[in-house]
Amino acid sequence: MKAPVDQPLRIAMVGYPTPGGSGVVAAELAHALVERGHRVHMFSHDVPLRLRTGLRGLSYHPIEVPDYPVLLARPYEMALAGTLVGALSEEPCHIIHVHYGVPHAPSAYLAKEILGPKGPPLVVTLHGSDVRILGRDPALGMVLRFALERAQAVTTVSAALAEAAREVLALRGPIDVIPNFIDIERQCTPAELHVRNQWARPGEALLLHASNFRPIKRVRDVIKIFALVARELPARLLLVGEGPEAPAAYQEAVTQGVVERVAFLGVQSDVSPYMSVADLFLLPSEEESFGLSALEAMACGVPVVGSRVGGIPEVVEEGRSGFLFPVGDVEGMARGALAILKNPALHQEMSRAAAQRARDHFHVSKVIPLYEALYRRLTAQR
Ligand code: GMT
Numbered sequence: 001m002k003a004p005v006d007q008p009l010r011i012a013m014v015g016y017p018t019p020g021g022s023g024v025v026a027a028e029l030a031h032a033l034v035e036r037g038h039r040v041h042m043f044s045h046d047v048p049l050r051l052r053t054g055l056r057g058l059s060y061h062p063i064e065v066p067d068y069p070v071l072l073a074r075p076y077e078m079a080l081a082g083t084l085v086g087a088l089s090e091e092p093c094h095i096i097h098v099h100y101g102v103p104h105a106p107s108a109y110l111a112k113e114i115l116g117p118k119g120p121p122l123v124v125t126l127h128g129s130d131v132r133i134l135g136r137d138p139a140l141g142m143v144l145r146f147a148l149e150r151a152q153a154v155t156t157v158s159a160a161l162a163e164a165a166r167e168v169l170a171l172r173g174p175i176d177v178i179p180n181f182i183d184i185e186r187q188c189t190p191a192e193l194h195v196r197n198q199w200a201r202p203g204e205a206l207l208l209h210a211s212n213f214r215p216i217k218r219v220r221d222v223i224k225i226f227a228l229v230a231r232e233l234p235a236r237l238l239l240v241g242e243g244p245e246a247p248a249a250y251q252e253a254v255t256q257g258v259v260e261r262v263a264f265l266g267v268q269s270d271v272s273p274y275m276s277v278a279d280l281f282l283l284p285s286e287e288e289s290f291g292l293s294a295l296e297a298m299a300c301g302v303p304v305v306g307s308r309v310g311g312i313p314e315v316v317e318e319g320r321s322g323f324l325f326p327v328g329d330v331e332g333m334a335r336g337a338l339a340i341l342k343n344p345a346l347h348q349e350m351s352r353a354a355a356q357r358a359r360d361h362f363h364v365s366k367v368i369p370l371y372e373a374l375y376r377r378l379t380a381q382r
Contacts, residue, residue: 008037008038008039009033009038009039009094009095009372009375009376009379010038010039010040010041010091010092010093010094010095011030011033011038011039011040011041011093011094011095011096011097011375012041012043012084012087012088012093012095012096012097012120013026013029013030013040013041013042013043013097013098013099014026014042014043014044014080014084014096014097014098014099014104014107014108015027015042015043015044015048015098015099015100015104016044016045016048016099016100017044017045017046017047017048017049017051018046018049018212019049019212019241019242019243019267020212021127021128021180021290021292021293022099022100022125022127022128022130023044023048023049023050023099024048024049024050024292025099025125025127025157025180025292026042026044026048026099027042027048027049027050027051027052028050028181028182028183028364029097029368029371030042030051030058031051031052031055031058031183032181032183032364032368033368033371033372034055034056034057034058035055036368036372037057038057039057039058040057040058040059041059041061041087041091041093042058042059042060042061043061043063043080043083043084043087044060044061044062044063045062045063045065045076046062047060047062049267049269050269061083061087062083063076063079063080063083064079064083065079066079076103076107077103077106077107077110078107078110080103080104080107080108080111081107081108081110081111081114082111084096084107084108084111085111085114085115088111088115088118088119088120089115089118092118092120093120094120094121094375094379095120095121095122095123095375095378095379096108096111096112096119096120096121096122096123097122097123097124097125097371097375098122098123098124098125099125099127100125100126100127100130101124101126101127101130101131101134101135101144101147101148102130102134102135102140102144103143104124105122105124105144105147105148105151106143106144106146106147108122108124108147108151109122109146109147109150109151120379121152121153121378121379121381121382122150122151122152122153123151123152123153123154123155123374123375123378124147124148124151124153124154124155125154125155125156125157125178126154126155126156126157126161126165126289127157127161127289127290128157128161128287128288128289128290128310129216129287130144131156131161131164131165131168131169131289132161132164132168132287132289135165135168135169136168141168141169144169145169145170145171148165148169148171148173149171149173152378152381153174153176153374153378154171154173154174154175154176155175155176155177155178155374156175156176156177156178156289157177157178157179157180157289157290157311158177158179158289158290158310158311158314158315159177159311159314160289160310160311160314161177161289161290161310161311162175162177164289164310176370176374178367178370178371178374179290179314179315179361179362179367180290180292180295180362180367181362181363181364181366181367181368182295182296182299182358182362182363182364183364184299184358184359184363184364187272187296187299188272188275188276188299188300189272189273189276190276191276191277191300192273192276192277195273195274195276195277196277199236199238199263199277200236201234203234204234204235204236205229205233205234205235205236205279205280205341206235206236206237206238206277206278206279206280207226207229207235207236207237207238207278207279207280207281207282207337208237208238208239208240208274208275208278208280208281208282208297208302209222209237209238209239209240209241209281209282209283210239210240210241210268210271210274210275210281210293210296211240211241211243211283211285211293212241212242212243213241213242213243213244213245213246213249214243214244214245215244215245215286216285216286216287216288217243217245217284217285217286218284218285218286218307218327218328219239219245219246219248219249219252220245220248220249220252221284221328221330221333222237222239222249222282222284223237223249223252223253223256223258223262224252224256224330224334225282225284225305225330225333225334225337226256226258226261226262226282227253227256227257227258228330228331228334228338229334229337229338229341230258230261232338232342233338233341233342235261235341236261236262236263237258237261237262237263238262238263238265238274238278239262239263239264239265240265240266240267240268240271240274241265241266241267241268242266242267246264249264250264271293271296272296272300275296275297275299275300275302276300278297278300278302279302279340279341279347280302280303280304280305280337280340280341281293281294281297281298281302281303281304281305281306281322282304282305282306282333282337283304283305283306283307283312284305284306284307284327284328284330284333285306285307285309285310285312285327286307286309286327287309287310288306288307288309288310288311288312289310289311290310290311290312290314290315291304291306291310291311291312291315291316294306294312294315294316294322295315295358295362297354298315298316298321298322298354298355298357298358299354299355299358299359299362300355301351301352301354301355302351302354303321303322303340303347303350303351303354304316304321304322304354305322305323305324305325305333305336305337305340306322306324306325306333307324307325307326307327307328307329307333308324308325308326308327309327312324315362316354317353317357320350320353320354320357321350321353321354321357322336322340322350322354323336323337323339323340
Protein backbone atom coordinates (compact mmCIF):
# COMPACT_ATOMS: atom_id res chain seq x y z
CA MET A 1 0.00 0.00 0.00
CA LYS A 2 1.47 3.38 -1.07
CA ALA A 3 1.27 6.26 1.41
CA PRO A 4 1.08 9.77 -0.06
CA VAL A 5 3.99 11.87 1.16
CA ASP A 6 3.23 13.44 4.56
CA GLN A 7 0.13 11.30 5.08
CA PRO A 8 0.22 9.50 8.43
CA LEU A 9 1.51 5.95 8.26
CA ARG A 10 0.11 2.82 9.88
CA ILE A 11 2.88 0.74 11.38
CA ALA A 12 2.72 -2.77 12.84
CA MET A 13 5.46 -2.82 15.50
CA VAL A 14 6.69 -6.03 17.16
CA GLY A 15 8.81 -6.10 20.32
CA TYR A 16 9.46 -7.96 23.54
CA PRO A 17 7.64 -6.87 26.70
CA THR A 18 10.35 -8.09 29.05
CA PRO A 19 12.90 -5.72 30.66
CA GLY A 20 15.60 -5.00 28.12
CA GLY A 21 16.67 -2.38 25.65
CA SER A 22 15.05 -3.78 22.51
CA GLY A 23 11.58 -3.70 24.09
CA VAL A 24 12.20 -0.21 25.44
CA VAL A 25 13.23 1.02 21.99
CA ALA A 26 10.14 -0.55 20.37
CA ALA A 27 7.84 1.09 22.95
CA GLU A 28 9.53 4.50 22.81
CA LEU A 29 9.52 4.43 19.01
CA ALA A 30 5.80 3.67 19.08
CA HIS A 31 5.22 6.65 21.41
CA ALA A 32 7.27 8.99 19.25
CA LEU A 33 5.52 7.90 16.05
CA VAL A 34 1.99 8.37 17.38
CA GLU A 35 3.00 11.75 18.79
CA ARG A 36 3.89 12.65 15.19
CA GLY A 37 0.44 11.65 14.03
CA HIS A 38 1.11 8.10 12.80
CA ARG A 39 -0.86 5.06 13.90
CA VAL A 40 0.98 2.20 15.59
CA HIS A 41 -0.23 -1.33 16.29
CA MET A 42 2.07 -2.83 18.91
CA PHE A 43 2.33 -6.64 18.99
CA SER A 44 3.85 -8.27 22.04
CA HIS A 45 3.20 -11.29 24.24
CA ASP A 46 2.52 -9.03 27.21
CA VAL A 47 2.11 -5.29 27.69
CA PRO A 48 5.63 -3.89 27.23
CA LEU A 49 7.04 -2.45 30.45
CA ARG A 50 7.29 1.10 29.12
CA LEU A 51 4.31 1.12 26.74
CA ARG A 52 1.92 4.04 27.36
CA THR A 53 -1.18 2.24 26.15
CA GLY A 54 -3.46 5.24 26.62
CA LEU A 55 -1.83 7.26 23.84
CA ARG A 56 -4.11 8.22 20.96
CA GLY A 57 -3.24 6.27 17.80
CA LEU A 58 -1.55 3.43 19.68
CA SER A 59 -3.14 0.02 20.08
CA TYR A 60 -1.76 -3.04 21.76
CA HIS A 61 -2.31 -6.52 20.28
CA PRO A 62 -1.44 -9.39 22.62
CA ILE A 63 0.17 -12.42 21.03
CA GLU A 64 -1.75 -15.29 22.61
CA VAL A 65 0.43 -18.39 22.51
CA PRO A 66 -1.40 -21.69 23.04
CA ASP A 67 -0.01 -24.39 25.27
CA TYR A 68 -0.43 -28.12 24.64
CA PRO A 69 1.26 -31.11 26.32
CA VAL A 70 2.59 -32.55 23.03
CA LEU A 71 4.63 -29.43 22.40
CA LEU A 72 8.18 -29.03 23.64
CA ALA A 73 7.73 -25.24 23.75
CA ARG A 74 4.87 -22.88 23.13
CA PRO A 75 4.59 -22.03 19.39
CA TYR A 76 5.35 -18.31 19.78
CA GLU A 77 6.66 -17.95 16.22
CA MET A 78 3.46 -19.22 14.62
CA ALA A 79 1.24 -17.31 17.04
CA LEU A 80 3.04 -14.06 16.18
CA ALA A 81 2.78 -14.69 12.43
CA GLY A 82 -0.90 -15.56 12.72
CA THR A 83 -1.69 -12.57 14.95
CA LEU A 84 0.01 -10.22 12.46
CA VAL A 85 -1.92 -11.74 9.55
CA GLY A 86 -5.24 -11.46 11.42
CA ALA A 87 -4.73 -7.83 12.45
CA LEU A 88 -3.30 -6.66 9.13
CA SER A 89 -6.13 -8.32 7.22
CA GLU A 90 -8.56 -6.18 9.23
CA GLU A 91 -6.55 -2.96 9.09
CA PRO A 92 -3.75 -3.01 6.50
CA CYS A 93 -0.51 -1.33 7.53
CA HIS A 94 2.13 0.43 5.45
CA ILE A 95 5.05 -1.18 7.31
CA ILE A 96 5.81 -4.12 9.60
CA HIS A 97 8.70 -3.19 11.89
CA VAL A 98 10.09 -5.90 14.16
CA HIS A 99 12.63 -5.41 16.94
CA TYR A 100 15.09 -8.20 17.72
CA GLY A 101 15.68 -10.67 14.92
CA VAL A 102 14.99 -13.91 16.82
CA PRO A 103 12.37 -15.07 16.10
CA HIS A 104 10.61 -11.86 15.04
CA ALA A 105 12.22 -11.59 11.60
CA PRO A 106 11.28 -15.12 10.42
CA SER A 107 7.78 -14.82 11.96
CA ALA A 108 7.13 -11.51 10.20
CA TYR A 109 8.49 -12.89 6.95
CA LEU A 110 6.03 -15.79 7.27
CA ALA A 111 3.18 -13.34 7.95
CA LYS A 112 4.12 -11.41 4.81
CA GLU A 113 4.13 -14.59 2.74
CA ILE A 114 0.66 -15.46 4.03
CA LEU A 115 -0.62 -11.93 3.35
CA GLY A 116 0.69 -12.16 -0.23
CA PRO A 117 0.71 -8.97 -2.31
CA LYS A 118 -1.08 -7.15 0.54
CA GLY A 119 1.90 -7.79 2.82
CA PRO A 120 3.67 -4.49 3.64
CA PRO A 121 7.45 -3.96 3.54
CA LEU A 122 9.28 -5.54 6.44
CA VAL A 123 11.83 -3.61 8.52
CA VAL A 124 13.98 -5.59 10.98
CA THR A 125 15.95 -3.80 13.68
CA LEU A 126 18.75 -5.91 15.11
CA HIS A 127 19.67 -5.13 18.70
CA GLY A 128 22.62 -7.20 19.82
CA SER A 129 22.45 -10.71 21.22
CA ASP A 130 20.10 -11.67 18.37
CA VAL A 131 23.19 -11.35 16.16
CA ARG A 132 26.20 -11.89 18.38
CA ILE A 133 24.88 -14.80 20.45
CA LEU A 134 21.80 -16.39 18.85
CA GLY A 135 23.01 -15.56 15.34
CA ARG A 136 26.10 -17.72 15.93
CA ASP A 137 23.93 -20.79 16.48
CA PRO A 138 24.11 -22.57 13.10
CA ALA A 139 20.40 -23.45 12.93
CA LEU A 140 19.08 -20.11 14.22
CA GLY A 141 21.64 -18.11 12.26
CA MET A 142 20.64 -19.78 9.00
CA VAL A 143 16.92 -19.04 9.48
CA LEU A 144 17.64 -15.48 10.67
CA ARG A 145 19.83 -14.79 7.63
CA PHE A 146 17.12 -16.19 5.32
CA ALA A 147 14.57 -13.76 6.79
CA LEU A 148 16.93 -10.76 6.83
CA GLU A 149 17.85 -11.30 3.18
CA ARG A 150 14.16 -11.12 2.34
CA ALA A 151 13.31 -8.11 4.53
CA GLN A 152 12.96 -4.81 2.72
CA ALA A 153 15.27 -3.11 5.24
CA VAL A 154 17.59 -4.17 8.03
CA THR A 155 18.67 -1.63 10.61
CA THR A 156 21.15 -1.85 13.46
CA VAL A 157 21.44 0.41 16.49
CA SER A 158 25.17 1.04 15.98
CA ALA A 159 27.83 0.77 13.31
CA ALA A 160 29.56 -1.87 15.45
CA LEU A 161 26.47 -4.06 15.31
CA ALA A 162 26.18 -3.61 11.53
CA GLU A 163 29.74 -4.88 11.23
CA ALA A 164 28.94 -7.83 13.51
CA ALA A 165 25.84 -8.68 11.44
CA ARG A 166 27.99 -8.75 8.29
CA GLU A 167 30.59 -10.92 9.97
CA VAL A 168 28.35 -13.32 11.95
CA LEU A 169 25.47 -13.67 9.50
CA ALA A 170 27.42 -12.99 6.30
CA LEU A 171 24.83 -10.37 5.33
CA ARG A 172 25.70 -8.75 2.01
CA GLY A 173 22.77 -6.36 1.56
CA PRO A 174 22.56 -2.77 2.81
CA ILE A 175 22.18 -2.14 6.53
CA ASP A 176 20.87 1.21 7.80
CA VAL A 177 22.48 2.29 11.07
CA ILE A 178 19.84 4.16 13.09
CA PRO A 179 20.99 4.79 16.65
CA ASN A 180 18.81 4.52 19.70
CA PHE A 181 17.32 7.73 20.98
CA ILE A 182 15.89 9.42 24.04
CA ASP A 183 12.98 11.74 24.62
CA ILE A 184 15.01 13.90 26.98
CA GLU A 185 12.27 16.27 28.07
CA ARG A 186 9.97 13.41 29.05
CA GLN A 187 12.50 10.85 30.27
CA CYS A 188 14.80 13.08 32.31
CA THR A 189 13.01 14.28 35.38
CA PRO A 190 14.74 17.17 37.18
CA ALA A 191 16.96 15.99 40.04
CA GLU A 192 15.01 15.92 43.30
CA LEU A 193 17.06 16.39 46.43
CA HIS A 194 14.63 14.38 48.55
CA VAL A 195 15.00 11.38 46.18
CA ARG A 196 18.79 11.61 46.42
CA ASN A 197 18.59 11.96 50.19
CA GLN A 198 16.72 8.66 50.33
CA TRP A 199 19.82 6.89 49.02
CA ALA A 200 22.85 8.92 49.98
CA ARG A 201 23.90 11.20 52.81
CA PRO A 202 25.35 14.63 52.04
CA GLY A 203 28.96 14.17 51.00
CA GLU A 204 28.46 10.62 49.72
CA ALA A 205 28.89 9.80 46.02
CA LEU A 206 25.95 7.99 44.42
CA LEU A 207 26.80 5.39 41.76
CA LEU A 208 24.21 3.62 39.62
CA HIS A 209 23.91 0.54 37.43
CA ALA A 210 20.73 -0.55 35.61
CA SER A 211 20.40 -3.69 33.51
CA ASN A 212 18.67 -7.03 33.16
CA PHE A 213 21.41 -8.69 35.25
CA ARG A 214 22.37 -11.22 32.61
CA PRO A 215 25.94 -12.61 32.76
CA ILE A 216 26.89 -10.40 29.79
CA LYS A 217 26.35 -7.30 32.00
CA ARG A 218 29.10 -8.39 34.45
CA VAL A 219 27.19 -7.11 37.49
CA ARG A 220 29.81 -8.63 39.80
CA ASP A 221 32.32 -6.25 38.18
CA VAL A 222 29.96 -3.41 39.09
CA ILE A 223 30.22 -4.47 42.73
CA LYS A 224 34.01 -4.87 42.54
CA ILE A 225 34.44 -1.41 40.98
CA PHE A 226 32.16 0.07 43.61
CA ALA A 227 34.06 -1.64 46.44
CA LEU A 228 37.34 -0.10 45.18
CA VAL A 229 35.68 3.32 44.96
CA ALA A 230 34.12 2.98 48.43
CA ARG A 231 37.59 2.35 49.91
CA GLU A 232 38.64 5.82 48.78
CA LEU A 233 35.56 7.92 49.43
CA PRO A 234 32.12 7.67 51.05
CA ALA A 235 29.81 6.19 48.42
CA ARG A 236 26.56 4.31 47.78
CA LEU A 237 25.49 2.12 44.88
CA LEU A 238 22.01 1.76 43.42
CA LEU A 239 21.27 -1.36 41.37
CA VAL A 240 18.15 -1.21 39.21
CA GLY A 241 16.91 -4.37 37.52
CA GLU A 242 16.53 -8.09 38.03
CA GLY A 243 17.93 -11.16 36.39
CA PRO A 244 19.94 -14.35 36.75
CA GLU A 245 23.05 -12.64 38.14
CA ALA A 246 21.23 -10.84 40.97
CA PRO A 247 22.08 -13.47 43.63
CA ALA A 248 25.75 -13.50 42.54
CA ALA A 249 25.83 -9.70 42.73
CA TYR A 250 24.42 -9.79 46.25
CA GLN A 251 26.98 -12.42 47.28
CA GLU A 252 29.79 -10.33 45.76
CA ALA A 253 28.59 -7.31 47.77
CA VAL A 254 28.75 -9.44 50.93
CA THR A 255 32.23 -10.77 50.02
CA GLN A 256 33.51 -7.26 49.31
CA GLY A 257 32.05 -5.99 52.59
CA VAL A 258 29.91 -3.31 50.93
CA VAL A 259 26.46 -4.87 51.13
CA GLU A 260 25.07 -2.18 53.48
CA ARG A 261 26.14 0.45 50.93
CA VAL A 262 24.32 -1.23 48.01
CA ALA A 263 20.56 -0.88 47.38
CA PHE A 264 18.96 -3.58 45.21
CA LEU A 265 15.92 -1.83 43.74
CA GLY A 266 14.60 -4.54 41.39
CA VAL A 267 12.82 -3.81 38.11
CA GLN A 268 11.60 -0.21 37.79
CA SER A 269 9.34 0.86 34.93
CA ASP A 270 10.76 4.39 35.27
CA VAL A 271 14.50 4.68 35.85
CA SER A 272 14.67 8.44 35.40
CA PRO A 273 14.30 9.37 39.10
CA TYR A 274 17.46 7.34 39.80
CA MET A 275 19.32 8.54 36.71
CA SER A 276 18.64 12.15 37.58
CA VAL A 277 20.16 11.97 41.08
CA ALA A 278 23.18 9.73 40.37
CA ASP A 279 26.76 11.01 40.14
CA LEU A 280 28.09 8.22 37.93
CA PHE A 281 26.75 5.33 35.84
CA LEU A 282 28.65 2.02 35.61
CA LEU A 283 28.38 -0.22 32.53
CA PRO A 284 31.20 -2.79 32.50
CA SER A 285 29.44 -5.18 30.06
CA GLU A 286 31.11 -8.02 28.22
CA GLU A 287 29.26 -6.96 25.10
CA GLU A 288 26.91 -4.10 24.31
CA SER A 289 25.71 -3.18 20.85
CA PHE A 290 24.68 0.30 22.01
CA GLY A 291 24.14 0.70 25.77
CA LEU A 292 20.77 2.40 26.01
CA SER A 293 21.05 2.70 29.78
CA ALA A 294 24.30 4.67 29.33
CA LEU A 295 22.49 7.05 27.00
CA GLU A 296 19.65 7.45 29.52
CA ALA A 297 22.23 8.34 32.18
CA MET A 298 24.08 10.77 29.91
CA ALA A 299 20.86 12.52 28.95
CA CYS A 300 20.33 13.22 32.65
CA GLY A 301 23.87 14.63 32.88
CA VAL A 302 25.45 11.53 34.43
CA PRO A 303 28.94 10.57 33.16
CA VAL A 304 29.58 6.89 32.36
CA VAL A 305 32.42 4.53 33.24
CA GLY A 306 32.32 1.25 31.39
CA SER A 307 33.88 -1.11 28.92
CA ARG A 308 35.21 -0.25 25.49
CA VAL A 309 33.16 -2.81 23.55
CA GLY A 310 30.66 -2.94 20.71
CA GLY A 311 28.71 0.27 20.29
CA ILE A 312 29.52 1.84 23.68
CA PRO A 313 32.27 4.09 22.21
CA GLU A 314 29.70 5.37 19.67
CA VAL A 315 27.58 6.57 22.60
CA VAL A 316 30.07 7.54 25.31
CA GLU A 317 32.69 9.92 23.99
CA GLU A 318 35.88 8.81 25.70
CA GLY A 319 37.38 11.36 28.03
CA ARG A 320 34.49 13.77 27.49
CA SER A 321 31.29 12.03 28.63
CA GLY A 322 33.04 9.27 30.57
CA PHE A 323 35.95 6.82 30.61
CA LEU A 324 36.10 3.40 28.93
CA PHE A 325 38.40 0.47 29.68
CA PRO A 326 38.93 -3.09 28.42
CA VAL A 327 36.33 -5.63 29.57
CA GLY A 328 37.12 -6.90 33.07
CA ASP A 329 39.54 -4.08 33.96
CA VAL A 330 37.82 -3.33 37.26
CA GLU A 331 40.88 -1.51 38.66
CA GLY A 332 40.96 0.78 35.62
CA MET A 333 37.23 1.44 35.86
CA ALA A 334 37.55 2.20 39.59
CA ARG A 335 40.42 4.60 38.78
CA GLY A 336 38.27 6.26 36.12
CA ALA A 337 35.35 6.55 38.52
CA LEU A 338 37.54 8.05 41.25
CA ALA A 339 39.12 10.51 38.82
CA ILE A 340 35.65 11.87 38.09
CA LEU A 341 34.21 11.69 41.60
CA LYS A 342 37.23 13.27 43.30
CA ASN A 343 37.38 16.22 40.91
CA PRO A 344 34.20 18.35 41.05
CA ALA A 345 35.30 20.50 38.09
CA LEU A 346 35.87 17.42 35.90
CA HIS A 347 32.60 15.91 37.10
CA GLN A 348 30.72 19.05 36.20
CA GLU A 349 32.37 19.31 32.78
CA MET A 350 31.69 15.63 31.96
CA SER A 351 28.13 15.92 33.17
CA ARG A 352 27.58 18.88 30.85
CA ALA A 353 29.31 17.15 27.92
CA ALA A 354 27.31 13.92 28.45
CA ALA A 355 23.98 15.77 28.40
CA GLN A 356 25.08 17.79 25.37
CA ARG A 357 26.12 14.67 23.45
CA ALA A 358 22.78 12.99 24.21
CA ARG A 359 20.95 16.09 22.99
CA ASP A 360 23.07 16.62 19.87
CA HIS A 361 23.22 13.04 18.61
CA PHE A 362 20.45 10.96 20.15
CA HIS A 363 17.54 13.28 20.83
CA VAL A 364 14.22 11.75 19.75
CA SER A 365 13.65 14.68 17.36
CA LYS A 366 16.87 13.82 15.51
CA VAL A 367 16.41 10.03 15.23
CA ILE A 368 12.69 9.48 14.54
CA PRO A 369 12.89 11.31 11.19
CA LEU A 370 15.45 8.67 10.13
CA TYR A 371 12.88 5.92 10.72
CA GLU A 372 10.16 7.98 9.03
CA ALA A 373 12.40 8.52 5.99
CA LEU A 374 13.11 4.79 5.82
CA TYR A 375 9.40 3.93 6.03
CA ARG A 376 8.59 6.52 3.32
CA ARG A 377 11.34 5.22 1.07
CA LEU A 378 10.00 1.67 1.34
CA THR A 379 6.36 2.58 0.82
CA ALA A 380 7.31 4.71 -2.20
CA GLN A 381 9.10 1.72 -3.75
CA ARG A 382 5.98 -0.47 -3.77
O1 GMT B 1 20.66 -7.98 22.57
C1 GMT B 1 20.37 -8.08 23.75
O2 GMT B 1 21.12 -8.50 24.62
C2 GMT B 1 19.01 -7.73 24.15
C3 GMT B 1 18.71 -6.31 24.01
C4 GMT B 1 17.67 -6.04 25.02
O3 GMT B 1 16.51 -6.26 24.68
O4 GMT B 1 18.06 -5.71 26.13
O5 GMT B 1 19.82 -5.41 24.29
C5 GMT B 1 20.44 -4.86 23.17
O6 GMT B 1 19.63 -3.84 22.66
C6 GMT B 1 19.63 -2.60 23.34
C7 GMT B 1 18.70 -1.63 22.62
O7 GMT B 1 19.09 -1.47 21.30
C8 GMT B 1 21.07 -2.06 23.39
O8 GMT B 1 21.10 -0.82 24.07
C9 GMT B 1 21.94 -3.08 24.14
O9 GMT B 1 23.27 -2.62 24.09
C10 GMT B 1 21.85 -4.43 23.47
N1 GMT B 1 22.51 -5.43 24.34
C11 GMT B 1 23.62 -6.06 23.97
O10 GMT B 1 24.17 -5.87 22.91
C12 GMT B 1 24.17 -7.02 24.94
